[in-house]
Amino acid sequence: MSELKGACIIGQSGGPTAVINASAAGVIQTALKSECITRVLGAAYGIKGVLADVLYDMGQEDPEDIELLKYTPASLLGTCRYKLADPDVDDTDYKKILEIFQKYDVRYFFYNGGNDSMDTCNKISKYMQKAGYECRVMGVPKTIDNDLYGTDHCPGFASAAKYIATTFAEVRPDACVYDAGMVSILECMGRNAGWLAGSAALANLTGYGPDLIYLPEVDFSMEQFLADVKEVYERTGNCMVAISEGIHYADGMLVAHDSGIVDSFGHTLLGGTSALLCSEVSKAFGYNTRSMEFCLMQRCAQHIASATDIDEAWRAGAFAVESAVAGVSDKMVAFKCSRDNGYQCELVLEPLEIAANIEKKIPREWINEQGNNVTQEFIDYVLPLIQGTPERPMENGMPRFAHLKKIKAGG
Amino acid sequence: MSELKGACIIGQSGGPTAVINASAAGVIQTALKSECITRVLGAAYGIKGVLADVLYDMGQEDPEDIELLKYTPASLLGTCRYKLADPDVDDTDYKKILEIFQKYDVRYFFYNGGNDSMDTCNKISKYMQKAGYECRVMGVPKTIDNDLYGTDHCPGFASAAKYIATTFAEVRPDACVYDAGMVSILECMGRNAGWLAGSAALANLTGYGPDLIYLPEVDFSMEQFLADVKEVYERTGNCMVAISEGIHYADGMLVAHDSGIVDSFGHTLLGGTSALLCSEVSKAFGYNTRSMEFCLMQRCAQHIASATDIDEAWRAGAFAVESAVAGVSDKMVAFKCSRDNGYQCELVLEPLEIAANIEKKIPREWINEQGNNVTQEFIDYVLPLIQGTPERPMENGMPRFAHLKKIKAGG
Numbered sequence: 001m002s003e004l005k006g007a008c009i010i011g012q013s014g015g016p017t018a019v020i021n022a023s024a025a026g027v028i029q030t031a032l033k034s035e036c037i038t039r040v041l042g043a044a045y046g047i048k049g050v051l052a053d054v055l056y057d058m059g060q061e062d063p064e065d066i067e068l069l070k071y072t073p074a075s076l077l078g079t080c081r082y083k084l085a086d087p088d089v090d091d092t093d094y095k096k097i098l099e100i101f102q103k104y105d106v107r108y109f110f111y112n113g114g115n116d117s118m119d120t121c122n123k124i125s126k127y128m129q130k131a132g133y134e135c136r137v138m139g140v141p142k143t144i145d146n147d148l149y150g151t152d153h154c155p156g157f158a159s160a161a162k163y164i165a166t167t168f169a170e171v172r173p174d175a176c177v178y179d180a181g182m183v184s185i186l187e188c189m190g191r192n193a194g195w196l197a198g199s200a201a202l203a204n205l206t207g208y209g210p211d212l213i214y215l216p217e218v219d220f221s222m223e224q225f226l227a228d229v230k231e232v233y234e235r236t237g238n239c240m241v242a243i244s245e246g247i248h249y250a251d252g253m254l255v256a257h258d259s260g261i262v263d264s265f266g267h268t269l270l271g272g273t274s275a276l277l278c279s280e281v282s283k284a285f286g287y288n289t290r291s292m293e294f295c296l297m298q299r300c301a302q303h304i305a306s307a308t309d310i311d312e313a314w315r316a317g318a319f320a321v322e323s324a325v326a327g328v329s330d331k332m333v334a335f336k337c338s339r340d341n342g343y344q345c346e347l348v349l350e351p352l353e354i355a356a357n358i359e360k361k362i363p364r365e366w367i368n369e370q371g372n373n374v375t376q377e378f379i380d381y382v383l384p385l386i387q388g389t390p391e392r393p394m395e396n397g398m399p400r401f402a403h404l405k406k407i408k409a410g411g
Numbered sequence: 412m413s414e415l416k417g418a419c420i421i422g423q424s425g426g427p428t429a430v431i432n433a434s435a436a437g438v439i440q441t442a443l444k445s446e447c448i449t450r451v452l453g454a455a456y457g458i459k460g461v462l463a464d465v466l467y468d469m470g471q472e473d474p475e476d477i478e479l480l481k482y483t484p485a486s487l488l489g490t491c492r493y494k495l496a497d498p499d500v501d502d503t504d505y506k507k508i509l510e511i512f513q514k515y516d517v518r519y520f521f522y523n524g525g526n527d528s529m530d531t532c533n534k535i536s537k538y539m540q541k542a543g544y545e546c547r548v549m550g551v552p553k554t555i556d557n558d559l560y561g562t563d564h565c566p567g568f569a570s571a572a573k574y575i576a577t578t579f580a581e582v583r584p585d586a587c588v589y590d591a592g593m594v595s596i597l598e599c600m601g602r603n604a605g606w607l608a609g610s611a612a613l614a615n616l617t618g619y620g621p622d623l624i625y626l627p628e629v630d631f632s633m634e635q636f637l638a639d640v641k642e643v644y645e646r647t648g649n650c651m652v653a654i655s656e657g658i659h660y661a662d663g664m665l666v667a668h669d670s671g672i673v674d675s676f677g678h679t680l681l682g683g684t685s686a687l688l689c690s691e692v693s694k695a696f697g698y699n700t701r702s703m704e705f706c707l708m709q710r711c712a713q714h715i716a717s718a719t720d721i722d723e724a725w726r727a728g729a730f731a732v733e734s735a736v737a738g739v740s741d742k743m744v745a746f747k748c749s750r751d752n753g754y755q756c757e758l759v760l761e762p763l764e765i766a767a768n769i770e771k772k773i774p775r776e777w778i779n780e781q782g783n784n785v786t787q788e789f790i791d792y793v794l795p796l797i798q799g800t801p802e803r804p805m806e807n808g809m810p811r812f813a814h815l816k817k818i819k820a821g822g
């Protein structure tokens with residue numbers, strides 16, 4: 001084991017989750033205790049805070065607030081969607097990052113994000129190696145989309161899945177209260193992977209689940225969709241549908257209204273698919289319809305976060321620090337899980353490349369043949385992840401959230 | 412006390428709430444124990460079930476499912492928005508209701524709803540008196556809108572308020588995670604009364620509350636709204652706004668896109684106001700905006716229902732039965748509350764006319780002078796109502812909801 005002394009940076013990247021701050025707490029609390037890590041710096045808005053030299057001294061925060069991060073939604077340090085250039089084409093950003101690392105004697109870099117963030121880690125690590133600057137770089141996974149390759153699942157997914165399943169189970173009886181029938185379409189996030197919309201199927205455990213689920217893993221056919229909805233509606237008097245925002249036709253064209261807005265990773269912003277499908281159902285059959293989107297709520301609903309998810313998110317952060325201090329670099333923390341004799345989750349390390357820019361989709365055999373629902377295998381996979389209600393700190397009937405002082409670190 | 416033996420009917424009317432089934436449980440459990448009440452009938456889809464002679468025998472339900480109604484959202488018997496005609500103009504419905512009451516020997520009628528439902532109770536009771544048919548009619552209040560006159564507050568409001576306050580507190584940090592600023596507008600239900608949107612202010616207790624709140628009690632000015640948003644955004648870099656769907660201009664015209672759809676009570680269906688305001692902000696200043704609607708979730712989120720609300724909703728149902736059996740008729744159960752030395756809620760009886768078709772709005776002095784936020788008095792009023800987390804029955808990480816067999820009663 002080679003001992004490496006120096007400061008560390010924790011950065012949050014990409015879309016927030018209900019438990020990304022729990023991973024930050026895992027990193028910060030473990031790093032503050034480590035004898036090798038001399039200072040714990042939080043990057044404002046992810047890698048952008050490194051580039052702009054806006055780093056907060058986490059050692060000056062109230063330890064109670066750091067603990068409260070476990071139960072505070074969103075990325076409290078701020079996050080970004082910033083893609084580093086290919087260093088062979090433009091190394092401006094990398095030079096700046098090296099300069100900041102040198103300024104603060106940063107020897108550990110922990111980056112908490114999804115596919116794009118693992119790519120960022122990978123590029124930074126390679127550049128530092130080339131520059132001869134010793135720095136251990138570790139990726140901590142997160143994404144509600146659960147599309148990271150190389151890990152059983154991602155911190156953040158389970159809490160979003162629990163929100164979607166519970167909310168679906170609550171909306172179903174509400175949407176069917178009148179004697180006039182209703183087709184209700186609920187839209188979940190998920191661009192290329194349908195893990196979130198698929199999780200609506202867990203609502204079946206309450207007896208109030210979806211009739212139909214459409215996912216990006218299966219090419220969408222408007223004709224088949226309309227036939228499916230009609231069959232359910234005529235048979236039962238109502239129809240409840242869950243969809244992923246990213247469902248698309250066989251030619252790849254999104255069903256979504258194309259908003260025309262593209263983020264800095266080149267992703268088109270989605271939304272409005274459920275409204276469009278409602279309009280098609282209404283035109284085709286004249287049924288009453290209702291379109292709903294879970295908006296930000298699905299990724300920030302800490303009040304219904306899974307205790308398992310919070311715990312695993314924290315452990316992922318802590319394990320990244322422990323591993324780095326022990327000499328590991330260029331790895332992403334990953335989960336290796338077994339469900340055969342009760343749920344077991346082991347933390348392991350995978351190469352950063354395994355996740356960088358690759359998306360993990362639902363296996364086709366976990367989706368039924370007709371492509372309009374998930375199978376029991378899918379349920380068995382998700383169910384252990386949503387277990388547990390944490391002891392959330394409350395005050396006056398409202399949650400207690402962390403507040404960071406964000407004191408800028410001097411170089 | 413005059414003893415009156417016979418069957419009772421419980422009906423649910425109007426939009427559902429997270430706790431309307433708790434009131435049904437209060438009625439059913441108390442009625443099943445009463446020696447005067449010979450049979451407990453649940454009306455399918457409110458008064459429509461009476462008119463259509465679709466009544467379920469609640470005595471044949473599993474008592475565990477009746478108990479689970481306390482924790483099951485929506486109107487599990489089914490509900491309706493059905494306005495009875497003026498009996499002097501058209502008494503067809505009333506004749507049918509009398510016929511059904513006679514067929515099942517119904518001597519107690521409990522109707523759980525809002526303003527319109529109290530009007531229904533009132534009309535039925537008056538008709539039965541005129542027809543010389545002895546029947547005790549009691550209104551049990553419910554509405555997330557909290558606009559019933561004659562009661563401190565309505566069952567259902569507190570749970571919706573708790574959902575909105577908690578969700579607002581969670582969305583705020585999430586909506587402000589990027590360094591690019593954002594104006595977020597969250598739309599709550601509330602046609603003429605702003606109790607729900609006002610409750611977003613409780614999020615301030617977490618430190619993550621709204622900057623601005625617009626309510627139907629104050630005439631909306633687009634010019635002032637844009638100036639308010641600009642001031643907050645330029646000062647803080649973000650702006651979080653809560654609005655009622657029913658905000659309107661000084662001439663009464665709704666800010667909402669008029670959907671053109673009118674329900675059977677003559678109410679125009681609303682929605683889309685937050686999107687419209689976002690578009691105005693974006694046009695005026697070019698800020699990033701995000702519009703969100705809480706849709707059905709605000710009224711069916713049992714998973715975050717207030718224990719106080721569930722308890723009061725149950726007690727309201729039970730008290731209606733106890734009072735009717737004791738000889739009372741033509742009353743609505745109401746709450747008389749004191750907040751001076753800790754919160755106290757006493758159940759009282761008010762004439763049905765007090766609530767019928769009158770809407771209770773937020774007192775103007777509980778809204779700030781500028782008309783863009785609520786005052787401490789508003790907070791002090793709502794806060795005791797959202798207290799408490801019930802012990803919800805769970806199974807496999809998901810809620811357990813009631814399932815009714817709905818066995819039709821023979822006449």
